[in-house]
Amino acid sequence: MTNDDLIDRIITPTTHDLGGFKVHRTLPSKPHQMVGPFIFFDQMGPAHLDIGTGIDVRPHPHINLATVTYLFAGAIDHRDSIGTFARIEPGAVNLMTAGHGIAHSERSPGDERAHGPELSGIQTWIAMPEDKEEIDPAFEHVAKANLPLIEAHGATARIIMGELWGQRAPTTVYADTIYADILLAPGASMPIDAGADERAVYLAIGEAEIDGMPMAINTLYVLKPGVAMTLRSANGGRVMLCGGEAFTSERHVWWNFVSSRKDRIQQAKEDWKAGRFAKVPGDEKEFIPIPEIPKTATYP
Structure with a gap:
């Protein structure tokens, strides 16, 4: 098959340098907003930060989604306005459901x-139905130990959400969702x-x-529906697989x-400006203000 038979769209990242590390964002993008329920896709790092420093994502709000x-490496302390710490x-998953409104912070542990x-x-x-x-x-x-791990032919796949390769992750899903972390040893393959x-x-x-087509780093390949394919790596690599149910209404x-x-x-913008979101216990002193021009915005 040709590349056109395999790939619906190739999305190159928008990269932001946040001082000490980079974030590569492929969703949402102007040509392609979602893949299944996934509406946002960021890779953080890889980076090794200076001694005494860390990430400090101050309290900020979300609605109508799940993060x-x-x-892959490192650790993050999560706090939110429903009292979670x-x-x-690496290898575990945090799922935060915003619903009608939540605020949270993410910081490097001491x-x-x-x-x-x-x-x-x-x-x-994840966009919500x-x-x-x-x-x-x-x-x-x-926890990492509770996520299914598939091992075959030099490849391992940890199922983060949904059902793949005959096993299902215990992580809550709100629409049909697949999400997996695939680690390919040199010479390995994974269907x-x-x-x-x-x-x-x-x-x-x-x-x-993917089926003989080389993949570029930090790039999202939206696959043609209904076509089985195989991932391979000559020298070793790490690939994320995501997708699921196609949404029929706009987000x-x-x-x-x-x-x-x-x-x-x-309404959510007005609520955050007015301080109507609940505070984050243990992290009440700081917050991220509403931006004039956000880096994430609706694409028609």
Whole structure:
């Protein structure tokens, strides 16, 4: 098959240098807003920060989405306005459901700062079905040991969300969702079945190809529906697989807000400006103000 038979769209990243580390963003993009329920896809790092420093994402709000944080290296302390305090480390997953509104912060733990934190991982946002957008906010941590691990032919795949290769992750899903971390040793391969409505693969680290087509680093490949494919790596690589149910209604994105309704986003903006979101216990002194021009905005 030709590349046109395999790939629906190739999305190159928008890269932001945040001082000490880079973030590569492939969703949302002007040509392609979502892949299944995934509406935001960021790779953080890889980076090794200076001793005594770390990441400090001050309290900020979300509505009508769920954030999914998954690390390759390092650690992050999560706090939110429903009282959660949780440390995430590589191979585990943090799922924060914003529902009708939540605020949270993400910071490097003190012990990580003492020796110079590592930072490497993926953060995604999941859009919610319309009937679940305004549910109560929630938080869920699933330990590495509780996520299924598939091992075959020099490849390992950790299932983060949904069902793949005959096993299902315990992580909550709100629409049909697939999400996996695939580690390919040199010479290894891994089949990608055709089951989901929409699928994409992303080369995070190293080298890989999809059915003989070389993949570029930090690039999202939206796959043609209904076509089974195989990932391979001659020298070793790490690939994320994401996708799931195709949404039939539009989603609007502005800053940290996602919703099927523009007026709901406007209300969330006003609520944050007016201080109507609940505070984050243990992190009440700081917050991120509403930006004049957000880096994430609706694309028609």
